Structure formats: structure tokens, C-alpha cells
Amino acid sequence: MTLYQKLAKRLREHIQHDFYKQGDKLPSVRQLAQEHGVSISTVQEAYRQLEQDQLVEAKPKSGYFVCQRKKDNLPSVSRPPQRPLEVSQWEEVLNMLMNRGSTKGLQLQHAMPDMTSSTLKPLLKTLADLSKHKPELGLSYADIRGSEELRNQLCRLTVASGCQLHPDDLVITSGCQEALSVCIRAVSEPGDIVAIESPSFYGSMQAIKAANLKAMEIPTHPETGISLEALELALDQWPIKAIFVTPTCNNPMGYTMPEDRKEQLYKLAQSYDIAIIEDDVYGDISFQFPRPKTIKSFDTDGRVLLCSSFSKSVAPGLRVGWIAPGRYRDKVTHIKYVSSSMCPVFPQLAIAKFIRQGGYRKHIRQMRQNYEQQRDHLLQVIKAHFPSDTRVSFPDGSFILWVELNPSIDSIKLVERCRKVGVDFAPGPLFSATGKFRNGFRLNYSEQTMEKRENAIKTLAKIIREFHPETIAQKSL
Amino acid sequence: MTLYQKLAKRLREHIQHDFYKQGDKLPSVRQLAQEHGVSISTVQEAYRQLEQDQLVEAKPKSGYFVCQRKKDNLPSVSRPPQRPLEVSQWEEVLNMLMNRGSTKGLQLQHAMPDMTSSTLKPLLKTLADLSKHKPELGLSYADIRGSEELRNQLCRLTVASGCQLHPDDLVITSGCQEALSVCIRAVSEPGDIVAIESPSFYGSMQAIKAANLKAMEIPTHPETGISLEALELALDQWPIKAIFVTPTCNNPMGYTMPEDRKEQLYKLAQSYDIAIIEDDVYGDISFQFPRPKTIKSFDTDGRVLLCSSFSKSVAPGLRVGWIAPGRYRDKVTHIKYVSSSMCPVFPQLAIAKFIRQGGYRKHIRQMRQNYEQQRDHLLQVIKAHFPSDTRVSFPDGSFILWVELNPSIDSIKLVERCRKVGVDFAPGPLFSATGKFRNGFRLNYSEQTMEKRENAIKTLAKIIREFHPETIAQKSL
Structure with missing residues (x-):
């Protein structure tokens, strides 16, 4: 075992035993190098290893942090048909594209970056x-x-x-x-x-x-x-x-x-x-x-x-x-x-x-910071408002995430219903060659202010609950 | 035979018997209507018929003119292979496209409009x-x-x-x-x-x-x-x-x-x-x-x-x-x-x-007039300098024309030779699926001033004559 591997193992144990908790700042590279009597590059290599294992993350100009635990309620591993198939779903894609013109409502639909930054x-x-x-x-x-x-x-x-x-x-x-x-x-x-x-x-x-x-x-x-x-x-x-x-x-x-x-x-x-x-x-x-x-x-x-x-x-x-x-x-x-x-x-x-x-480097640095904040906010409001059986992906970047609802809920019906109240998102079947993922959808977290987004998510949550089997069961009682 | 057909027939005879010569202005619509005691629209219909037959042409704001005789030395009707074939010639097209960057020399190669107009x-x-x-x-x-x-x-x-x-x-x-x-x-x-x-x-x-x-x-x-x-x-x-x-x-x-x-x-x-x-x-x-x-x-x-x-x-x-x-x-x-x-x-x-x-209407009106002048000029300098067995197309519009040389001249070799002296054109094989038209090429008449174009044509003519069988025969004497 090399020096950096030993150091990485030690840090991993600390994290796994909650000595460093989720979101905690980890010691600086310089600090660790002094503490363990190793070179700067050995510490960097160790951190790189832990980043690969998705245990720590680097934040520009701030240092290394323990990753948020992502494994709560992640979407399931997909189970597509085990044979090559022709791609369908063009009608659905076109329907969404043609909907681009409408500027009304709360757009959570398109993979559109924030273009308002100075x-x-x-x-x-x-x-x-x-x-x-x-x-x-x-x-x-x-x-x-x-x-x-x-x-x-x-x-x-x-x-x-x-x-x-x-x-x-x-x-x-x-x-x-x-x-x-x-x-x-x-x-x-x-x-x-x-x-x-x-x-x-x-x-x-x-x-x-x-x-x-x-x-x-x-x-x-x-x-x-x-x-x-x-x-x-x-x-x-x-x-x-x-x-x-x-x-x-x-x-x-x-x-x-x-x-x-x-x-x-x-x-x-x-x-x-x-x-x-x-x-x-x-x-x-x-x-x-x-x-x-x-x-x-x-x-x-x-x-x-x-x-x-x-x-x-x-x-x-x-x-x-x-x-x-x-x-x-x-x-x-x-x-x-x-x-x-x-x-x-x-x-x-x-x-x-x-x-x-x-300018480009400066811009994307700004965008990364913004999007990361927006992601955390969106995850938080989803957790607060969506049914507890909802699964959500944990993006490592970008400004889109994937939601998986109770399997009985049809996102195509949901999107039709939501469009009427001015909330738009990209329904799951668009993302399958054969129209699977009917209970999934993609949300964007770049286009709206936090307030507007939260309102959109609340509206969406209300409609999801109407479609949810628990609500339907209660009604039929 | 309707009125307009009768009138068209009469005008056609006048043209064919050289009563009106190539390039002559024809009587105005009003004049003919009075002279023949027919309606304005009958005369217009007659002129339309003659236009279709390519005997007369209308010039905006000027009236109708007898067409220049086009049939002198037109390229021959093509005789392509009588079966479907795969398209070749990509290397040759790429070669020309990659040559776009060079701003030196006299470009007669690309179908580029005049973009200097006010x-x-x-x-x-x-x-x-x-x-x-x-x-x-x-x-x-x-x-x-x-x-x-x-x-x-x-x-x-x-x-x-x-x-x-x-x-x-x-x-x-x-x-x-x-x-x-x-x-x-x-x-x-x-x-x-x-x-x-x-x-x-x-x-x-x-x-x-x-x-x-x-x-x-x-x-x-x-x-x-x-x-x-x-x-x-x-x-x-x-x-x-x-x-x-x-x-x-x-x-x-x-x-x-x-x-x-x-x-x-x-x-x-x-x-x-x-x-x-x-x-x-x-x-x-x-x-x-x-x-x-x-x-x-x-x-x-x-x-x-x-x-x-x-x-x-x-x-x-x-x-x-x-x-x-x-x-x-x-x-x-x-x-x-x-x-x-x-x-x-x-x-x-x-x-x-x-x-x-x-603005668009005004611009294309201007361009049409310019290009027509440039065409006439190019045809004239080609006639003056190229070997007498050269055939040239007579464009009804656009800013490109087609030249057919003595069948023994290879335009690919010609273009390589001319590129060295800074004159560029599009060799014939590009315009065939299978590399035919080796003795043809396309020239543009929009990009240069008349003087530069004339110089380019003179240079080109000189090199064509080097490749011409008559010159080769004389040399071998």
C-alpha cells in the first residue's frame, strides 16, 4: 500500500465513523501534509482517490468537504428491454419542443442555463x-x-x-x-x-x-x-x-x-x-x-x-x-x-x-456555485413537499435532476394536468427509446428564482398527491 | 388561335427575320396595344409567351428586349452513365472547401455573392x-x-x-x-x-x-x-x-x-x-x-x-x-x-x-442588374481570350457559369496549375457523381472587379492554351 493509499484509507475510516460528518470541512492539504509528514502531492492524490469514491468533494477556493450522503432515495437502477429496438417518442418530443414558444408559466422543462449572470x-x-x-x-x-x-x-x-x-x-x-x-x-x-x-x-x-x-x-x-x-x-x-x-x-x-x-x-x-x-x-x-x-x-x-x-x-x-x-x-x-x-x-x-x-472560466465558476446552491434548494423543497416514496437523483453538476414517483403515477397525464396550471416539466417517456419511465420526469433548476421554483414545486406536489394511490385509496373509503 | 397567340407569332417572325435585332428594345405594351387594337393584357400575354420561348426578355423599368442569341457555342447536352451510381469526388470537394481560407489570388471558384453593395x-x-x-x-x-x-x-x-x-x-x-x-x-x-x-x-x-x-x-x-x-x-x-x-x-x-x-x-x-x-x-x-x-x-x-x-x-x-x-x-x-x-x-x-x-427587394434588384452586366462582361472576355472551341453556358440569372474546353484538356490538372499563379476555379468533376466533366469548370462572376476578372481570365486563357492540343501539336512540329 503506497503512502497516499494509506492516508486515503485513514481518512475514509474517519468519515465512515462520522468523525467528519456530512458537509464538514476537511483539513487542508498543507495541514495534513504536516500532520502526517508526507508531501503535498501525496495528500492531493489521497483526496483525489476519495473524490473518485464520492466520499469527499472539492469546492473551489474553500477546500475539501465530506459529501452529502446521496444514497437516500435515489432512483432505482433501470431495467430496459434486453434487445435493440427502434426509437419511438418523436410525437412527445415534438410536443415539448413546440411548447418552447410559450413564455408563460413556470418552466422546469427545458435544459436551459441561467443566462442572466453579469x-x-x-x-x-x-x-x-x-x-x-x-x-x-x-x-x-x-x-x-x-x-x-x-x-x-x-x-x-x-x-x-x-x-x-x-x-x-x-x-x-x-x-x-x-x-x-x-x-x-x-x-x-x-x-x-x-x-x-x-x-x-x-x-x-x-x-x-x-x-x-x-x-x-x-x-x-x-x-x-x-x-x-x-x-x-x-x-x-x-x-x-x-x-x-x-x-x-x-x-x-x-x-x-x-x-x-x-x-x-x-x-x-x-x-x-x-x-x-x-x-x-x-x-x-x-x-x-x-x-x-x-x-x-x-x-x-x-x-x-x-x-x-x-x-x-x-x-x-x-x-x-x-x-x-x-x-x-x-x-x-x-x-x-x-x-x-x-x-x-x-x-x-x-x-x-x-x-x-x-471570461469563460469566471463565468462557469459562478455558474457552478449558483447551480450547486439551486440543486440543494430544489432537493430540499422536493423532500419537503413530494410524497415520501419519491426518489430523486443527486446531480454532480448541470442544472437538471431526475424524479421517480410511485410506479402507479403516469407522468404524461401529470404533465398535461400541470400545463393547465402553468407548470411545465419533461415527462419520463421522452428519455426512453420505447416510452418507459412513465413514473419519471426531469426538472430544471436554473431558470427560476428560488421563490418561483418553490411555488412551482408546491403546485406540482399537490397535483402529484391527487394522482397518488394513497389519496385515491382514501377517497374511495 | 387566340389574339395573343397571333400577336406573339407576328413578333416572333419579326425577330426571326432580324427586323428586331439581338439586344433591340421592343415596342412598349401600350404602343403595341394601340397599334394592333388589342388590350394591354393581350400584349402582356404575348410577351410572356415570347419570354418563355426565350426570344425576348423583360428588363425592370425599361421594357422588353430581344434576347442575346444564346445558342452560339453552348455546352453540349451531357451523356452520363445510364445507371444509378454511388457518389464519389468527396476528396476533390474537400480540397476546394479547405482552399476557402486563402484570401490571396483571384477567386473565381466559390459561389459567393457580391457583399459589398450599400x-x-x-x-x-x-x-x-x-x-x-x-x-x-x-x-x-x-x-x-x-x-x-x-x-x-x-x-x-x-x-x-x-x-x-x-x-x-x-x-x-x-x-x-x-x-x-x-x-x-x-x-x-x-x-x-x-x-x-x-x-x-x-x-x-x-x-x-x-x-x-x-x-x-x-x-x-x-x-x-x-x-x-x-x-x-x-x-x-x-x-x-x-x-x-x-x-x-x-x-x-x-x-x-x-x-x-x-x-x-x-x-x-x-x-x-x-x-x-x-x-x-x-x-x-x-x-x-x-x-x-x-x-x-x-x-x-x-x-x-x-x-x-x-x-x-x-x-x-x-x-x-x-x-x-x-x-x-x-x-x-x-x-x-x-x-x-x-x-x-x-x-x-x-x-x-x-x-x-x-430592403431585400431593393437589394436583389440591384444585384440582378450588377450580375447581368458582369455576366455579359465575362462572356465577352472569355470569347476574346479562350480558344475558339470553348463552349460556355449562358446564365439566365445567378453569378456562375459553366465552361467546356476541348475534350483533351483536364480541368483537375488545369486547376492545380492555375492555383500556383493565384487563379482559382471549380473543376468539372466536382459536378458529377462519378468524376465526369473533366474538361469542364465553373466560374464565378460576382467576386472581382471587371479589371481583376479580365486579368484572371487572361492568365487562365494562357494556361488553357498551353494544355490545348493545337499548341501541343505546334510544339511537336
Whole structure:
């Protein structure tokens, strides 16, 4: 056992025996190093180990804290059908998308970031300046792979997630949706099977449908992500062409797959010689610091296609996304070109400057802090108002969480009823290829003030109780 | 024979016997009405007939003129392989796209409009104002079908091409490339066959390739477009799923299919019960006034998917395109959503205002006049400097034309040679699914001043002569 492992073991015991309680601040790195007579880096390695085990968390500029216990009432591990199936649910997705226009009511529905922060001002100023002073730049065709300036900055940015990329390794896209859609088409032929998490983001599932592929939903744990064991069984049984995952701040569950499991997933893909499409769109707003590594960071043979955008960390209206496509670069460039030719230049240049001048780092630091507070608040009001058999995910980042109600409650009926009173959320079946998770739904905690959100949750809770079997049983007495 | 037919016949004879010569102004409508004792509308109908026959052309605010004789040295009717084939040539297209970055040299290569006109000022001002005063509008998600304000204006605009559309009939896209790509995917299943013109736009052919379809190139006439006779034979022989055409200001040839042939094409599609994808991206910069009708204007059963954008009429960097998908609306909405989610809002709002306030009409009127002059100039310098066996198309609109050299000259070698001296153009094989048209190429006449263009053409001519068999024969003497 190495020094850091010994230290980690000792700290773990202290936490497990409640010497340090949930939420407690832990000793500083310097303090521990002195106390145990070890180097700073040994203590850092020990803390890193405990972070991976989700026992402690780092808060920027504050130090290390004992994690809140997450395991109370987490959603259950999913049990999807054990065969590849066509994706359905388009009507339901469209219904939700068409509902975007309505600005009335309390929106808990869309995965929309907070865009009111003053930390966005430098970006908005650059956009306005470009538009005013260099209008001709915004009119022409540009590099099909995207602005070189932005690709340079992305290479710097992705060092934080463990990547070493060259600007030529990147292709800029119109948001993450185009990135995912292009990658799905690049790694498969019509009729192929793609393995996905369950629940999974509806946008990627609909892209699988549009590419004439089948989705194989894999059981997924609300804390550790896609089950590697179930995935391996599926890989043995079916000619799966690619794995599509959102392993960091998962949509809709919010979990982050532990680093060692990310590496195992990569090795599994390697041993079956298939591609991984990694959606990292929420990765930069993880509450962990430094942010978690991507699967791409383990990629030695170019089989991981990393997709992201600034839609969740900054603003979706910018439509700036990107792909690090590894060995699939040529195919990805082709499909990106036919998909929508080149991307508008101004948002790319503005984001590049925002990163270069440090505004982006400042903005996401602020957002992480806000979202973490909002998460704790939402969890608290859910606990206070929802029926006691409700299960809720515990996001490690992002601004969305997943709720699982009593199995007899139908979220599609619930959403229809709630829409009438002006409360909107994303019903569970959107997140399944085959309309499962009828008793689940996704809530957003970025768009409202705490007060408005609390009111929305109270209204929602009241309606949930009407649908709850206990209430129905009482009524029938 | 009706009154207008009689009058048309008489005028036709005058033209054919050179009573009115090429380029001559014809009598005004009022004058002819008085002279022949017929109504104004009878004369208008007669002139419309002659326009269709391409004997006369209307110039805005000037009246009717005898057309320049186009039939001198037009390119030959194409003779593509008589079977469906996979699209190749991606390497060549990519090579050209990657060359976009270079701003040096004389660009005759890209289909880039003139963006220096002062008529664009109101649009640029709106863009700058939106960015400055309503930044929050540019940050959010928006209607998946595109801004309602823009869709409203498009309905007004498309009246000029004979369409009657409702805003709900439209889907906004990221440029015409996304429109074409989405439509191709919406009307076909992998493995299907799509009939196309020959030569044909490389962007649509590459979209056919990416959708795992085969292209059936149909012989195409340099004045009247896709051969309906050859198309019918192909429809009899192969299970063709859709017809993809650019019938108005064709890319790369510049012809406009006569109205009656457009209608016949529609009826052919009807009798074989297949879809037509109509690329109208150059339609608004036709030199005819009023602009030619679209095939969509004949569509009574929703089988025509009309695609366009403001990339050629205004500026490609705006990335504002659109689809009138007819009966394929739901499928098109699905594929557009998975392809790139919603489009950026500012360019949509700015274009909508530009149309509403009359700026767009003014701008394209100006562009039409400019491009027509530039065309005449380019044709003249080509005639003066290129070898006498050169054939050149005669565009009815747009800012591109097609050149066919002596069959022994290879445009790929030519383009490599010319690039070294800073002159760039689009080599012929890009416009064939299978790399035909080696002795053809496309030139743009929008981007340069007349002087620069003339210099570029002189340089090009000199190199062409080096490759010409006559020169080679002389050298070997």
C-alpha cells in the first residue's frame, strides 16, 4: 500500500465513523501534509482517490468537504428491454419542443442555463462589437472545420478534462445536437445497433432514429452510470456498433461516472473494437473541481468521439458546438459539411475571445456555485413537499435532476394536468427509446428564482398527491 | 388561335427575320396595344409567351428586349452513365472547401455573392442593433421551425414565384445546404435512388452520398435543363424515389427550365408518385422579371419540397435557409431537429425586417442588374481570350457559369496549375457523381472587379492554351 493509499484509507475510516460528518470541512492539504509528514502531492492524490469514491468533494477556493450522503432515495437502477429496438417518442418530443414558444408559466422543462449572470457581459459586448465594426466578417463563407481561433482555445480548454488535442483534431458544429447527430452517422451504417444509457437524452435517441439505427438501452445506475456488466453482456449478444454515453453530469440523471469506470468503459470498447460517442455538454459545469476527466482523456487509438457545446455552459442560442472525432475525422468532416456547411463566424470568434480573456472560466465558476446552491434548494423543497416514496437523483453538476414517483403515477397525464396550471416539466417517456419511465420526469433548476421554483414545486406536489394511490385509496373509503 | 397567340407569332417572325435585332428594345405594351387594337393584357400575354420561348426578355423599368442569341457555342447536352451510381469526388470537394481560407489570388471558384453593395446596409444595421440592444434574444432556444416573423415574410416573398404558402408550411434551416440535406433524408430510405441533373451541385450530391443513396444522373440540356424524355426512361427502368433539381438559375449551368417543362416535370413526378426536391437558392437573382415560377407553384398534392436560402441573394454567412416541405413536413421537422436543433435567432429576425421594410427587394434588384452586366462582361472576355472551341453556358440569372474546353484538356490538372499563379476555379468533376466533366469548370462572376476578372481570365486563357492540343501539336512540329 503506497503512502497516499494509506492516508486515503485513514481518512475514509474517519468519515465512515462520522468523525467528519456530512458537509464538514476537511483539513487542508498543507495541514495534513504536516500532520502526517508526507508531501503535498501525496495528500492531493489521497483526496483525489476519495473524490473518485464520492466520499469527499472539492469546492473551489474553500477546500475539501465530506459529501452529502446521496444514497437516500435515489432512483432505482433501470431495467430496459434486453434487445435493440427502434426509437419511438418523436410525437412527445415534438410536443415539448413546440411548447418552447410559450413564455408563460413556470418552466422546469427545458435544459436551459441561467443566462442572466453579469459574467456574460464581456461575451455580449464582443458579439455587439463584431456585429457593429466588422459586419463583413459575418457575411462570408468560412473554414468548414470552424474558426481556427476557436479551435485553438478549445485545445487549451480541454486540458482540464485530461485531453491533449491539436486544432486540426477539432470540427466546430452548430451546437451539440449537430455534433451528436454527425457522430452517430459517422460511426454507423443504417440498421446498426447503438448502445445507450437508460434513461438517455431524447435528442441523441431521435438522432439514432433518424439515422435508421436501433437503440439498445443498457441498465444504468443513478450514481455510477451505464452498467459495464450489462453492457458487456449486450456486446456479447448483439453486433453493437457504438456506445453513446453522457458520463459526466448525465442528462437527465446528473451523475458523473467514476473515473475508473470511464477507463473500464473505454477498455471494453477497445476489446470489442467499437466506437464511443461521448456527450460532454454538461462537463464544464460539474460541481467537482478540477472538473472530471472525459473518457476521451483515456483514448489512445482515436475511437472516442467527444462532443460538446457552449449551450449549457454559456447559452444555447449561440449554437456553437464541437467534436473531437479522433480517427473518424474525415467521415465527420464530410457529414458535417453535407449537414449544414460551415457555421456562423461571430459566435465562434466571440466565444474564442471569451475563453482567451478568462471570461469563460469566471463565468462557469459562478455558474457552478449558483447551480450547486439551486440543486440543494430544489432537493430540499422536493423532500419537503413530494410524497415520501419519491426518489430523486443527486446531480454532480448541470442544472437538471431526475424524479421517480410511485410506479402507479403516469407522468404524461401529470404533465398535461400541470400545463393547465402553468407548470411545465419533461415527462419520463421522452428519455426512453420505447416510452418507459412513465413514473419519471426531469426538472430544471436554473431558470427560476428560488421563490418561483418553490411555488412551482408546491403546485406540482399537490397535483402529484391527487394522482397518488394513497389519496385515491382514501377517497374511495 | 387566340389574339395573343397571333400577336406573339407576328413578333416572333419579326425577330426571326432580324427586323428586331439581338439586344433591340421592343415596342412598349401600350404602343403595341394601340397599334394592333388589342388590350394591354393581350400584349402582356404575348410577351410572356415570347419570354418563355426565350426570344425576348423583360428588363425592370425599361421594357422588353430581344434576347442575346444564346445558342452560339453552348455546352453540349451531357451523356452520363445510364445507371444509378454511388457518389464519389468527396476528396476533390474537400480540397476546394479547405482552399476557402486563402484570401490571396483571384477567386473565381466559390459561389459567393457580391457583399459589398450599400443596399445591404439596413440589414447590417439591424444585426448590430439586435446584438447591442436585445442580446438576451440571441441567447435562448427558439421555435424549432424558425422565427414566425421570418416565416410570415417568406410567405409574402414566395408569391413572386407563384406559391401560396402558410407560415406553418415552412421550416427554417441553417442555410440551403441543411435544407437540401434534410429533404434528401426525408424522402428516401438508405439504398434508394435519386435522379439528378448532370452536371449537378456537389453539395447535394455529397448529401446523397452521406444518406447512403445512389445518384442517377440524367442527361441535361444547357438551356432547358433535365431531359424529361431521358428522365421518363430512367423512371421506367429504375425504382427512383425522388428527383433532385435546380431548375431556376441552375448551378453550375445558369439555365432556367422553361415554365411548361417545369410543369411537365411535376406531372411526371405525379404519374410515378415520387417526390421532387427543388433547389431554388438562385431563383431570386434571376435576370427575368417577374422572376420565374418554381415547380412548387404547380404543386397540388404536396410532393414538391422547395428549398432555398439567403446565401446567394444576400450573404452565406447568415446561414438562413428554409424548406417548404409540403406533405413531408413532419418528417422534415424531425430530421431538422436532430440535425442541428433550432437556428440562431438574430439573422432570422434581421432578414425578416429586411424583407418587410423593402430592403431585400431593393437589394436583389440591384444585384440582378450588377450580375447581368458582369455576366455579359465575362462572356465577352472569355470569347476574346479562350480558344475558339470553348463552349460556355449562358446564365439566365445567378453569378456562375459553366465552361467546356476541348475534350483533351483536364480541368483537375488545369486547376492545380492555375492555383500556383493565384487563379482559382471549380473543376468539372466536382459536378458529377462519378468524376465526369473533366474538361469542364465553373466560374464565378460576382467576386472581382471587371479589371481583376479580365486579368484572371487572361492568365487562365494562357494556361488553357498551353494544355490545348493545337499548341501541343505546334510544339511537336
